[in-house]
Amino acid sequence: MSKVTTSCMKYTDDAPEGVSEAAQSALAPLDVRWSEHPELGGWPGCLVETVRFAEACAALRDSAGFDMLVDHTAVDYPDRKPERFTVLALLMNMTTQERLMVRCRVADGASVPTLCDLWKSADWAERETFDMFGIPFEGHPDLTRIYMPQDFDGWPLRRDFPMQGHNRFRD
Amino acid sequence: MSEVTQTQITDMVEASGSSECSILLSTVKSLANWSRKHSVWPLPLGLSCCGIEFMATAANRYDMARFGMEVARFSPRQADLLLVAGTLTYKMAQVMTRLYDQMAEPKWVISMGACASSGGMYRSYPVVQGIDEFIPVDFYISGCPPRPDSVLNVLMKLQDKIDRDRSYELTLASPDAPSPLRVDEIAVLPGKRHGPPVALATDGERYVKQGPQKIMARGVKPQEGR
Structure with missing residues (x-):
């Protein structure tokens, strides 16, 4: 099985089927691009500018009823230049059962606006993403490692992290 | 007496x-x-499935109480034997070393199972590849997890060791x-x-x-x- 190191997702300007009018109009001023194919699990997805990531999520929550943050994580594509990471938020409208994946791309060392002001549950999710990928979240109240020891060196879920042999007491 | x-x-x-x-x-x-050998009070550090197997050892079918070890102490101040049962991560290692430091001499350590002894199948960044990176170990028990028989065997060997101690x-x-x-x-x-x-x-x-x-x-x- 070959290792996926670049994203194969294609984006267009037209929203795919199944995205509600409310969601489209909420995201209209933000210049989002929509993925051509349904993503994993059949969720429609969209790509927003990194600096407007929280803004897009706020618009979806307040104007389109996406009131639940299902998941908030990141993907690493080490060969994609210059923005190797994709940070994504999986949103759900609890009334209509509509789901949407909001993505943004971020380079190594650049930060992403936090979603903590919108959903409390984003707190630990962003700490986990920081812990595993080293992506800082701007405006996060307490951005420290959550799983690994505080003095751990390295970001374990990056693709270039060694599969084994990383041992801080033997190096 | x-x-x-x-x-x-x-x-x-x-x-x-x-x-x-x-x-x-x-x-x-x-x-x-x-x-000492008939009143070894263990401090079970049950970190994963080996902890369940230790509970089976302590329960009535295998009955660790026959060796004077039924008093599992969850305070290191009152324990003589640190029984590390399960997968030790680096984050938990600081807890384990602190527990070991707080135990009063004389004290003994048993590394129970493959994970505690060598990291087991977890050859990965958060897992300690054997608790002897941090503390001295008296006995290692093989198995994943070890059967209660193995644990009892080693507990008896520990009694022999205590008896020989000069x-x-x-x-x-x-x-x-x-x-x-x-x-x-x-x-x-x-x-x-x-x-x-x-x-x-x-x-x-x-x-x-x-x-x-x-x-x-x-x-x-x-x-x-x-």
Whole structure:
């Protein structure tokens, strides 16, 4: 099985089927691009500018009823230049059962606006993403490692992290 | 035994300085070993499935109480045996070393199962590849997890080891003697384990000494007030 190191997702300007009018109009001023194919699990997805990531999520929550943050994580594509990471938020409208994946791309060392002001549950999710990928979240109240020891060196879920042999007491 | 008073033991120990009284000293050691080996109170550090198997060992079918070990103590101050059962992560290692440091001498350590002994199948960044990276181990139990039979076997071997133990010295400490425990450095405790320090500094102590600079080494400033 070959290792996926670049994203194969294609984006267009037209929203795919199944995205509600409310969601489209909420995201209209933000210049989002929509993925051509349904993503994993059949969720429609969209790509927003990194600096407007929280803004897009706020618009979806307040104007389109996406009131639940299902998941908030990141993907690493080490060969994609210059923005190797994709940070994504999986949103759900609890009334209509509509789901949407909001993505943004971020380079190594650049930060992403936090979603903590919108959903409390984003707190630990962003700490986990920081812990595993080293992506800082701007405006996060307490951005420290959550799983690994505080003095751990390295970001374990990056693709270039060694599969084994990383041992801080033997190096 | 009730006739052997504390004063008599003290006299025997004091007299053991001269060679003709070594028989008395040997008797006292036998007495101490006998009482120790039949009252080993384990501190079960159940970290994963080996912890469940330890519970089976302690329950009535296998009945660890037959060896005087039924009193599982969850306070290191009252425990004699640290039984590390399961997968140890580096984050948990600081808890384990602290527990070990807090246990009073004499103390013994059993590494139960493949994970505690060698990391097991987890050859990965968060998992300690054997608890002997941090603390000395008396016995390793193989198995994933070990059957209660194996645990009982090793507990009996531990009793034999305690019974054979002649390494410690019976001396009377003067009340004016300085305490062997020091806060700012690793203490070398007199007693059963002479030689190198018994444990590394705990992770928390290293963290306090090094400060938080290393944590945010990748261009992220530490938060204020942390």
